[in-house]
Amino acid sequence: MHRTLADDLSRLPELLQSARDFAAREVAGLAERPVAAPGRPPGRAPLPAEGAGGEGTLARFAERWAPGFSGSAGPRYLGFVTGGATPASVAGDWLTSTFDQNISGAGGSWAAELERETVAWLRELFGLGEAHSGAFVTGATVSNTVGLAIAREWLGERLGVDVSRSGAAALGPVDVLSGSPHSSVAKAMSVLGIGRDRLRRVPLLPGNREAVDVAALESALADLGGRPAIVVANAGTVNTVDFDDLRAIAALKERHDFWLHVDAAFGGFAALSPEYAMLVDGLDAADSVCVDLHKWLNVPYDAAVQFTRRRDLQVAVFHNSSPYLGLPTGEPDFLHLTPENSRRLRALPAWFSLVAYGRAGHREIVERNVALARRLGEGVDALPGLRLLAPVRLNVVCFTLAEEEPTQERVDALARAVAESGEAFLTPTVYGGVPALRAAFSNWRTTEADTRRVLDVLATASG
Numbered sequence: 001m002h003r004t005l006a007d008d009l010s011r012l013p014e015l016l017q018s019a020r021d022f023a024a025r026e027v028a029g030l031a032e033r034p035v036a037a038p039g040r041p042p043g044r045a046p047l048p049a050e051g052a053g054g055e056g057t058l059a060r061f062a063e064r065w066a067p068g069f070s071g072s073a074g075p076r077y078l079g080f081v082t083g084g085a086t087p088a089s090v091a092g093d094w095l096t097s098t099f100d101q102n103i104s105g106a107g108g109s110w111a112a113e114l115e116r117e118t119v120a121w122l123r124e125l126f127g128l129g130e131a132h133s134g135a136f137v138t139g140a141t142v143s144n145t146v147g148l149a150i151a152r153e154w155l156g157e158r159l160g161v162d163v164s165r166s167g168a169a170a171l172g173p174v175d176v177l178s179g180s181p182h183s184s185v186a187k188a189m190s191v192l193g194i195g196r197d198r199l200r201r202v203p204l205l206p207g208n209r210e211a212v213d214v215a216a217l218e219s220a221l222a223d224l225g226g227r228p229a230i231v232v233a234n235a236g237t238v239n240t241v242d243f244d245d246l247r248a249i250a251a252l253k254e255r256h257d258f259w260l261h262v263d264a265a266f267g268g269f270a271a272l273s274p275e276y277a278m279l280v281d282g283l284d285a286a287d288s289v290c291v292d293l294h295k296w297l298n299v300p301y302d303a304a305v306q307f308t309r310r311r312d313l314q315v316a317v318f319h320n321s322s323p324y325l326g327l328p329t330g331e332p333d334f335l336h337l338t339p340e341n342s343r344r345l346r347a348l349p350a351w352f353s354l355v356a357y358g359r360a361g362h363r364e365i366v367e368r369n370v371a372l373a374r375r376l377g378e379g380v381d382a383l384p385g386l387r388l389l390a391p392v393r394l395n396v397v398c399f400t401l402a403e404e405e406p407t408q409e410r411v412d413a414l415a416r417a418v419a420e421s422g423e424a425f426l427t428p429t430v431y432g433g434v435p436a437l438r439a440a441f442s443n444w445r446t447t448e449a450d451t452r453r454v455l456d457v458l459a460t461a462s463g
């Protein structure tokens with residue numbers, strides 16, 4: 001064994017203690033460190049010829065790189081939909097690496113069964129029935145990709161084609177219909193050989209909405225002349241957190257032949273609160289469902305869950321069996337369900353957080369985030385330099401400069417001024433053709449006082 005490796009082995013407890021102390025200082029200072037990294041990253045160092053050992057490496061990381069990491073896990077990083085990592089989930093994440101299990105299959109370990117327990121809890125949390133099975137993936141993009149891959153296989157079933165063997169081309173042109181799809185849906189279509197251009201935007205409801213017009217969806221389906229299609233319903237759009245009427249869309253199945261995929265990446269968390277659960281009413285009727293976990297569950301990157309009612313088709317797409325062994329039966333190993341073969345125990349941080357805080361604790365995070373988004377929305381509305389572009393429907397505030405036609409440059413300058421203050425981080429968007437900013441609340445630590453600080457910096461920067 002190499003000398004430094006042997007040294008580290010003999011001092012492993014001390015190394016882990018140092019890493020723990022370092023992490024504890026970071027977490028303690030997280031709420032106060034600049035939210036966005038200042039300055040430029042260091043130049044590239046040469047590949048180390050001789051190793052520095054674990055302790056030396058920790059010191060080097062602390063000096064060269066850590067100062068430039070963002071406070072994205074902290075309470076005033078409101079860009080994208082980011083979320084942080086609950087205390088218990090961080091502990092679970094450390095132990096994922098400590099045990100370093102490969103969850104491709106059972107492999108002499110109980111770990112895969114822990115993933116199944118976690119998936120069953122999540123299914124219940126989001127109000128899905130037992131007909132849905134699930135698996136962990138790295139994020140909502142992959143969850144959407146897996147869902148659409150199963151949909152693609154279903155189209156093959158309807159058209160008498162084995163897509164997994166013959167390829168997507170055997171289907172001919174595929175129709176994917178959606179109102180306000182996330183950009184990752186087009187990416188998934190590209191990956192799956194369906195093609196980005198096959199995404200058809202269905203008109204939205206009138207009156208400043210991002211939800212699909214179900215009557216328009218029905219006539220788009222009718223125009224297909226009986227050809228089966230894929231519908232992507234959106235449960236929580238990123239700009240204004242609008243929700244498609246899932247129950248009404250599912251009811252269209254009585255008259256039209258389509259696979260219903262629901263992208264509930266963060267909107268699925270509405271199910272945790274009795275006040276907002278009606279927004280995802282009908283989710284259980286979906287054929288496949290995507291929910292992100294590194295967003296509103298507040299577990300570390302990267303984690304999402306993918307649910308489907310058609311595990312048989314999922315296995316047809318993703319199975320990794322030798323042809324002479326045949327398809328797996330019964331409870332398939334995870335390597336037959338997702339793009340990865342070898343997989344880390346991504347479920348453990350979620351398991352820790354669910355055990356530590358339960359349904360009630362995670363509901364409180366959701367409800368507090370929504371209340372704070374409303375508070376910020378009222379504050380923004382009252383500022384002379386800003387105006388809301390949409391009502392605060394759940395956890396995102398979408399707003400722009402008060403002037404009549406705000407330019408992209410002026411909005412970007414506002415975003416930059418906010419980031420440079422170190423107080424908050426917001427991401428730009430375009431809503432209804434208007435350059436805008438979004439403030440997305442999804443972090444477990446965000447408080448009323450944080451929201452006041454964000455409002456203060458917005459008042460200064462827009463004043």
Ligand SMILES: *Cc1c(COP(=O)(O)O)cnc(C)c1O
Pocket residue numbers: 081138139140141142144182184236237238263264265266292304
């Ligand atoms: C964030 C998001 C995605 C993509 O999620 P990743 O975790 O970044 O892959 C997809 N859909 C919606 C609605 C999202 O908010």
